[in-house]
Structures are given as C-alpha cells and as structure tokens.
Amino acid sequence: MAESVTIHGELDLLARAGHLFSSVSEEFVCAARDLDTWPRPRSQESARARVRASPVQRVRKLFSPTVLVGEDSRRGLVELAGSGAQVRIAAGALPHETIVMDRRYAILAGADAPTGRAYTVTTDPAVVGGVYALFEAAWEAATDLAAFLRGEQPHLDSGSRAVLRALGSGATDEAAARELGMSLRTYRRRVAELLAALDAGSRFQAGVRAGELGLTG
Amino acid sequence: MAESVTIHGELDLLARAGHLFSSVSEEFVCAARDLDTWPRPRSQESARARVRASPVQRVRKLFSPTVLVGEDSRRGLVELAGSGAQVRIAAGALPHETIVMDRRYAILAGADAPTGRAYTVTTDPAVVGGVYALFEAAWEAATDLAAFLRGEQPHLDSGSRAVLRALGSGATDEAAARELGMSLRTYRRRVAELLAALDAGSRFQAGVRAGELGLTG
DNA sequence: GAACCGCTGGCAACTAGCTGCCAAACCCCT
DNA sequence: AGGGGTTTGGCAGCTAGTTGCCAGCGGTTC
Numbered sequence: 001m002a003e004s005v006t007i008h009g010e011l012d013l014l015a016r017a018g019h020l021f022s023s024v025s026e027e028f029v030c031a032a033r034d035l036d037t038w039p040r041p042r043s044q045e046s047a048r049a050r051v052r053a054s055p056v057q058r059v060r061k062l063f064s065p066t067v068l069v070g071e072d073s074r075r076g077l078v079e080l081a082g083s084g085a086q087v088r089i090a091a092g093a094l095p096h097e098t099i100v101m102d103r104r105y106a107i108l109a110g111a112d113a114p115t116g117r118a119y120t121v122t123t124d125p126a127v128v129g130g131v132y133a134l135f136e137a138a139w140e141a142a143t144d145l146a147a148f149l150r151g152e153q154p155h156l157d158s159g160s161r162a163v164l165r166a167l168g169s170g171a172t173d174e175a176a177a178r179e180l181g182m183s184l185r186t187y188r189r190r191v192a193e194l195l196a197a198l199d200a201g202s203r204f205q206a207g208v209r210a211g212e213l214g215l216t217g
Numbered sequence: 218m219a220e221s222v223t224i225h226g227e228l229d230l231l232a233r234a235g236h237l238f239s240s241v242s243e244e245f246v247c248a249a250r251d252l253d254t255w256p257r258p259r260s261q262e263s264a265r266a267r268v269r270a271s272p273v274q275r276v277r278k279l280f281s282p283t284v285l286v287g288e289d290s291r292r293g294l295v296e297l298a299g300s301g302a303q304v305r306i307a308a309g310a311l312p313h314e315t316i317v318m319d320r321r322y323a324i325l326a327g328a329d330a331p332t333g334r335a336y337t338v339t340t341d342p343a344v345v346g347g348v349y350a351l352f353e354a355a356w357e358a359a360t361d362l363a364a365f366l367r368g369e370q371p372h373l374d375s376g377s378r379a380v381l382r383a384l385g386s387g388a389t390d391e392a393a394a395r396e397l398g399m400s401l402r403t404y405r406r407r408v409a410e411l412l413a414a415l416d417a418g419s420r421f422q423a424g425v426r427a428g429e430l431g432l433t434g
Numbered sequence: 435g436a437a438c439c440g441c442t443g444g445c446a447a448c449t450a451g452c453t454g455c456c457a458a459a460c461c462c463c464t
Numbered sequence: 465a466g467g468g469g470t471t472t473g474g475c476a477g478c479t480a481g482t483t484g485c486c487a488g489c490g491g492t493t494c
Contacts, residue, residue, distance in 0.1 A: 004221050006341065031351060062354075092357035095350035110343030120343040124223065126327030126335050127344060133312035134248060134351040137279075140309035141358030168425050170418025173451065183473045188452065201387025203451085207424020208385050390481065400443045405481070420481085 003124045009116025017107065017121050024101045029135055031062040031090075032097040035073040035080075059085040062139055064094045068148075081145050088142035100132050160197070163190045164210060167203070220341045226333025234324065234338050241318045246352055248279040248307075249314045252290040252297075276302040279356055281311045298362050305359035317349050377414070380407045381427055384420070 007013045061080065067073050068089065081087040096117070097109035106128045110118035122128065166176035166187075177187035191203075200206035224230045278297065284290050285306065298304040313334070314326035323345045327335035339345065383393035383404075394404035408420075417423035 003223070004339075004341070004344075006220070006343070031354070090354045090358070092354050093350060094354050095347040098347040098351060108341075108343040108347035110341075110346055118343050120341050122221075122344070124221070124325075124327075124337050126223070126325040126337040127339070129327055130312040130315040130325035131348060131351065133310060134315060134348065134355055137248070137307045137309050137311050138351055138354040138358065141307070141355065167419070167421045170422040172419075172449095185453095185473050185475090186471085189472085192452075202384070202389075203419070203421040204384045204424040205387040207421040207426075208428040209424075211425040211428025389479095402443050402445090403441085405483090406442085409482075 004120060004122040004127075007119045007121065008113065012116070013107075013119045013121075017119075020101060020105055020107075020121070025057075026102045027058045027060075028099070028101055029060045029062075029132070029139075030097070030099045031094045031135055031138065033064050033066065033094050035063065035067045035076045060139060061085050061087050062090055062094065062135070062142055063087070064092070065089055077145060078149075087145040088139060089145060089148045090138055090142040094138070098131060098135070100128060100135060103128060103132055106131050160190065160194050163187065163194055167191065167194075167207070168210070221337060221339040221344075224336045224338060225330065229333070230324075230336045230338075234336075237318060237322050237324075237338070242274075243319045244275045244277075245316070245318055246277045246279075246349070246356075247314070247316045248311045248352055248355065250281050250283065250311050252280065252284050252293045277356060278302050278304050279307055279311065279352070279359055280304070281309070282306055283310075294362060304362040305356060306362060307355055307359040311355070315348060315352070317345060317352060320345060320349055323348050377407065377411050380404065380411055384408065384411075384424070385427070 005016075007016055063077070067077060077087055095108065096111070097107075099105075099107040101107075104123060106122050108120045108122075108131070110120065162180055163176075166180060169176070171179065173187055173191070174184060177184045180187065182190075195201075195203070195206050198206045198209045200209055222233075224233055280294070284294060294304055312326065313328070314324075316324040318324075321340060323339050325337045325339075325348070327337065379397055380393075383397060386393070388396065390404055390408070391401060394401045397404065399407075412418075412420070412423050415423045415426040417426055
C-alpha cells in the first residue's frame with residue numbers, strides 16, 4: 001500500500017480500509033466531533049462489537065462537548081464507555097474524525113463532498129506520529145466522561161454561588177457570614193449543602209471540585 | 218506539487234519548502250516539543266524575523282512544558298511572545314514539530330533518522346483539517362505563557378504531593394496520616410506548609426488553587 | 435565526643451467547623 | 465385569620481483542625 005491514500009465515501013472506505021480495523025492489536029484512538037459519525041446504521045451495536053471483537057489493549061475516544069446535547073448520543077457514550085473504551089470530552093471542537101491505530105495507521109476524515117466524505121488513510125510515520133502526539137495533548141487536557149457527567153454543573157443557586165465565593169476568598173466562616181449578611185448557623189448550613197452538592201467529604205475536596213468545574217473564575 | 222511529499226533533513230526542507238513560509242498570509246500555527254527545534258542557528262533572531270517580515274495575521278505557537286526548564290529557552294519564549302506570536306504551554310508532550318499554514322499546508326516532523334529528520338509536507342485537506350482541529354483542541358486547553366509564568370507551579374516536593382492527594386481524597390487528617398505512615402502532628406504540619414505554599418487562607422481555598430493548577434490529576 | 439543542625443511526634447490549649455434540636459419568622463394557600 | 469410547610473438563627477455539644485512548645489532522633493561539623 002502507498003504511504004497515503006485518499007478515499008471518497010464511507011462504503012469505499014470500509015471496502016478498502018476495513019481490514020485495518022480488524023488488524024488493530026494494541027491501541028485504537030479516535031477523536032471525533034460526533035458519536036460514531038461513521039458506520040452510521042446501528043451505531044451502538046457496531047461500535048460495541050468492534051470494541052469487543054478485537055483483542056485491542058486500549059481504546060480511547062475523545063469527543064467534542066456537543067455529543068452530550070442529545071439524550072440518544074449521551075446514552076451511546078455511556079454504553080461505549082461501558083464496553084471498555086476510555087471516553088473523554090474535550091473542551092472545544094475536534095476534527096470530523098481522526099483515528100490512529102497502533103500508532104501505525106491514521107485515518108483522517110475531511111469535509112463532506114459531492115462524491116462522499118473524503119478520507120485519507122496514511123502510514124507516513126511523521127504524519128501518524130504528529131497526529132498521535134497532538135491527540136495525546138488534547139487527550140491529556142480533556143475530562144473523563146464519568147467525571148464530566150458526575151460534575152456536570154450541580155446546578156447551584158445564586159446563594160450557593162455567593163457562599164462559594166466567600167469560601168474561595170479564604171475568609172473564616174464568621175467573616176463570610178457577616179459579609180453575606182446571614183447568621184453563622186445559616187452560612188454553615190449553606191456550606192454543608194454545597195459540600196453535599198459537590199459530593200465532597202471535606203472543604204478541601206469541595207475546593208478542588210469547584211476549581212476543576214471552574215465555579216470560581 | 219503532489220499532495221504529500223516526504224523530505225529528509227532540514228536543509229532539504231528549507232530548500233524545497235522554504236517558499237511556503239514566505240507565502241503564509243493569514244495564519245501560522247505550530248506545535249512543538251522544543252523551542253524552535255528547527256532553523257537552529259540564531260534561532261531567536263530568525264524566528265523574530267520570520268514573524269515580523271511576513272504580514273501574517275496570526276501566529277500561534279504551542280509548546281510542551283519542558284521548554285521552560287532552561288533559562289535560555291525561557292528567554293527565547295518570552296522574546297517570541299514579545300514579537301507578536303501567541304504562545305501557550307500545553308499540559309503534556311507534543312509532536313516534535315507540527316506546523317499548519319493558512320489551513321492549507323501542514324508540515325509534520327518525524328523522528329530523527331540517519332538521513333536527517335524526516336519531514337512530511339502535505340496539502341491533503343483531510344490531513345490538514347484534522348491536524349488543525351486537533352491543534353485547536355490542544356490549544357484551547359493550554360495555558361497562555363504569561364499566565365503560566367505568573368502562576369508558576371509553587372514547586373512541591375513529593376511529600377507535599379502525597380499530602381495533596383490525601384487531602385483531595387476527602388479523608389480526615391487522622392486517616393490520611395495513617396495512610397501516609399506519619400503522625401497526625403507531622404501530617405498537619407505538612408498541610409500547613411502546603412497552605413503556605415499555595416498562599417491559601419483556608420483548606421477550601423487551597424483546594425481551589427490546587428484544582429486550578431491541576432495539581433490533583 | 436560535643437555542639438549543632440533539621441526533622442519528627444507527643445502534648446496541650448485553643449479555634450474553627452459541624453450538626454441536632456427547637457423556637458421564631460416567613461410564605462403560601464385556603 | 466389560621467394552618468402547614470419551609471427557612472432562619474440561637475444554643476449547645478462535639479469533632480476536626482491549628483499552633484506553640486518541647487523532647488527525642490538521626491545526620492553533619494568541628
């Protein structure tokens with residue numbers, strides 16, 4: 001096979017590069033904008049089958065946050081995670097679809113075109129390596145799906161936000177309560193509620209959670 | 218020019234793709250492991266010249282945190298930022314060097330080889346687009362150089378890291394101290410040191426700081 | 435060995451934070 | 465107005481965290 005081939009359309013891709021998928025042994029990584037843009041019909045089953053059928057050591061899938069908007073795709077994600085793949089959500093937009101297999105092949109999806117979506121399959125080490133490293137960087141900075149779902153804005157009312165700010169300022173409970181014009185007792189009640197909402201066992205942990213969720217900026 | 222060309226060695230690259238650099242008009246983005254791995258001699262001046270000479274709208278450079286270890290490269294970075302380029306520091310490792318120009322050409326550097334480093338220059342829209350999108354994702358999640366230098370990791374030894382982890386786990390001081398095999402007194406001393414290092418007035422605040430600085434992942 | 439570190443860990447006094455209990459205040463609905 | 469639910473805030477007792485003080489315990493230095 002040449003170092004780099006361009007293929008138009010999904011069917012053609014499956015026909016000409018399908019064998020690559022079954023040849024994956026070590027690692028399969030994928031960054032995509034949508035959940036399984038790709039073998040579209042019966043997406044969940046086929047995805048699961050693909051993961052389960054092959055003896056791949058490690059499957060990592062990185063998605064844009066937009067995959068979480070619909071209930072369907074959200075369920076698909078959870079299922080995907082349940083079937084052994086590591087799933088993370090990036091902060092921003094991602095490619096249409098970019099796949100690296102065993103650090104040897106890369107498949108990059110281009111824009112839709114009249115002739116079908118353009119896919120480029122390459123074995124060029126520089127391209128594969130570069131894409132893989134960029135994937136790593138994006139992966140590192142992304143949030144695990146579980147954490148993302150768990151931490152999904154534990155919707156806090158404005159009161160709790162104020163408490164959060166007070167806590168973050170480093171003031172003592174007494175000062176904070178005075179500042180907020182409420183009694184010490186109530187302030188502490190609020191703090192307790194906040195810890196419960198953040199599922200934190202200590203104020204420190206709550207601080208970490210709050211910081212991670214960007215509830216303090 | 219063909220869609221994709223592989224070139225061995227820096228000199229050859231300059232000779233055969235140098236004209237691309239001067240043709241850039243809109244945007245020049247670059248992710249690299251080191252500061253200007255590449256036209257090595259007089260790196261600062263040439264980099265600055267390159268930025269200044271061309272009427273490029275936007276220059277973005279993303280580096281691994283390792284560029285900050287040496288005083289020299291650190292100075293180089295600041296200079297680079299001063300000359301108009303946007304500079305950010307990623308959380309993890311990056312490719313040797315990956316460049317995208319005007320979203321039309323990409324240059325990906327591979328590993329060193331006997332014949333010189335291998336560079337792949339491509340205009341394949343799928344590859345360029347995929348690399349660009351991954352770059353975007355990594356860029357979004359990275360920290361601006363200025364912010365990075367300002368808030369630079371209050372260097373913590375491994376002991377403090379362990380304490381940090383224990384605190385983050387939500388355990389009580391007693392449990393944490395037992396876990397870490399130290400006395401309650403010492404554990405709390407460590408916590409106090411940590412709070413001082415993070416310049417935090419309360420454990421909650423320390424948690425926020427730690428979370429923001431990503432000291433808990 | 436003696437003097438001198440830095441680090442540890444026990445003790446103790448203190449402060450801050452946590453929570454159950456209850457009365458008072460407030461709100462909404464009839 | 466009156467009843468029922470929710471929220472508030474005081475009190476109290478308790479636990480957890482904070483800090484100073486000092487006695488050890490290993491190194492290093494002279």
